[in-house]
Amino acid sequence: MTSQIEREIGSQGETGSGHTEYLSFRIGDSEYSVEIMSVREIRGWTRTTSLPHAPHFVRGVINLRGTVLPVVDLALRLGLDASEPEDRNVIIVVDVGSRVMGLRVDAVSDILSFSPDQLQPPPEMTSKSRFVRALTILDDRMVRLLDLEAVLPSNEEIAA
């Protein structure tokens, strides 16, 4: 598992010292991060248009300069306490494979840089951990690395 992470990380967004940069953000009291290379832009919260029959964690769609952007509420997706969106929230627009989606988070906090050996695979836990790809400790805080592929709604979830 560790070696797989190393390989994956080694292939993208490296800094000179073999470190990879991550965008970290806050949901409630927890800190999460995604690889910075998959982040397209960060936007302020705007009202979404809700989609009928969508999974509960899909907030709806917004207008991103003329295209329709689905927005996933990360708190709901990760099974954390739900909070009503407020203007201070942000939408992180991420590029995953061929799809572009928005992630609603409470606030963006920092850009972090880790080397592969600082990352640990998450311990075998409940099913919710499938969204977390790796963990790391930074200044006594635990930062979770999200697996974006898993976070986005799958086709089955959309159709259900």
Next chain:
Amino acid sequence: MSDPMQEIMASFFVECEELHEALVDALQSMADGDSDVETINVAFRAVHSIKGGAGAFGLDALVDFSHQFETVMDACRSGDLTPDDKLNSLFLRCADMLFDLIRCSRDGEEADTATSQGLIDELATYVSHDDAENGAAEEEIDFQPMTLSLDDLAPPADGDALPDLPPLDLPPLDLEPAAADDTLYVEFRPDRELYESGNEPLFLLKTLADLGPCDIHLEHRPPTGYDDLKKLGGGLHWTVKISTESPPSAVHEIFEFAEGLCLLNVSTSAPETAASDRPIAPAPVVEPETAAPPAVAEPPTLTNAPDTPKEQPAPAAATPPAKKTETGAAKTTATKATPTVRVDLERIERLVNLVGELVINQAMLSQSITQENIAPNSPVSTGLDEFMQLTRNIQESVMMIRAQPVKSLFQRMSRIVREASAAVNKTVKLTTEGDTTEIDKTAIERLADPLTHMIRNAVDHGLESTETRLQNGKPKQGEIRLSAAHRSGRVVIEVSDDGAGINREKVRSIAVSKGLIPEDANLSDTEIDQLLFLPGFSTATEVSALSGRGVGMDVVKTQITSLGGRVTIESNPGVGTTFAISLPLTLAVLDGMVITVASETLVIPLNAIVETLSLSSEDLRQVGPGQKVLSVRDQFVPVLDLGVELGYRAQAPLKDGTIALLISPEEGQLVALLVDTIVDQRQVVIKGLQESYGRVPGVAAATILGDGQIALILDPNDLVQNAAGDELSKLQRKAS
């Protein structure tokens, strides 16, 4: 290869497509019993031009094939062969092969040489081998005329008027007659058609000179009667004595493109009417249109011609028939009747997108003007009105650019019918209707796959076997009808067969055995028909090579739905089945009614709405639990609360002033949708939801409103179907 060459080649392939279209058209009408000479001429010319171009690019496979094809067609043209059903079907198969060869050449793929050779051999059986001219030309297919035409930038037979001729610069000719046994005598008398089709005798003679030293004589043999005049047009008559070791066939090759358009005699002995050595008298040119005798018609420019006798064909070819050339070309290829421009589809896409943005922008502008409380008749407001009008006009024009007749699509389908019917051994006739109906180009491209499936299905499953047909007293030949028509803002494409109709009993039992529906499901005929669209459904007892793998109709449905279309089935036992595809006219913009429900703004396509009503609480009657009907002019109409259907709110008692939109998902059926308010009626730009998110039940697409917010565009029919809540729609939702 250099870039310009690539470009020329690309345009050649585009031309090939057009020519092929004309070819198939002509062959089809021949197969339908049109024995007009002009029809076969059109077909012949198409193949001939393809061959010509292919020769220039060294596409040997294409040249070989079209040559043989053309040879047989030429035999029909000259009356040596009478096309019968068998030959016509061979011609059509050859046309299909030709298309494959063109495609393979274009994409640099390996062509199916076995099939093409088979067809060449089959064609060869039609032309007797003692036919010296054709026989000789068959052996060596090397295109000298094309080499020439590239040099001179005047491709033969392309129908264009000739460019200004360069001064005559024939290579120095050796006028000494060579040994008699190495001498060829060529007699060449162009018909009027030769000039009209843009051929240039000068080039032919120049190429002839490449064979060996030539002794060329030009004579004027004035036409003797009116008929002669009409045919000859000029009366120029060349006799050429060549000292060469080449066989007579080499000469025929040079005149390949002129064959049929001139009198050509090649012999090894001097013709009786050998040309005299004197220079030609002035004025051999007779304008074909003027039926006056040559002496009168003599153009003044030619009076000083004697010292340059060989240049005379130039004005003859270039000026007088120029007008004629145009009409001639228009007759051969109807597609060239109006001047057209070829534009990269990407550029049009860009324009369409920009117009889409313009429409959104205009909506934003008008919204902010409304917010400013500007008087309705102020200059700003009237200006805005005009702006809206213009936007709409621009948008319609842009859409028109993208619209194309479905003809090309239908033609492809005729090929599918031929191949499919041959594979299952049925005789099938395809009739098409409304092939000038125009639909969006993208739709045409994306319809090809589903239509192919449907046609194959119709041939394989729809039509009975020949024996069964005869037993049931039907004509041996099955009929498949493909039609397109505009119907109330949508395009309807129908595929019907006169087969046995859907065997509903069988469909039902298969669906049960495959576990698609419970055994005790009580389904109406329409619902059973809809089972065909379920994934993994296949009714063919035997899996044939053609269809019956159980992928098909569900894919068809998905593809059509992704185009914003619907498929419906109508089937009568023993009479036949009709599949109807209904598509929106444009894929980019629609007229919609903007409504709100549970504080969400939504758009409903205007063409779906039959009527709007304002309700009071007494208008609704309870029928069952959660089931209400509305009485409209003594008709009870089922009611759907849009907010509930979309999950925006729970069932709530009706408030006064609630608005009902009557929609008609199917002919004769009405459903009332309850909404809170109607905001506006406007054009909206369709933004796909499927690509970025996925399919949402009841929602066709999204759009951006004037305030920058996204609103969903509903698909009322899907909505009603989902709400129907019967076994089938649940199944379908699970399936999709």
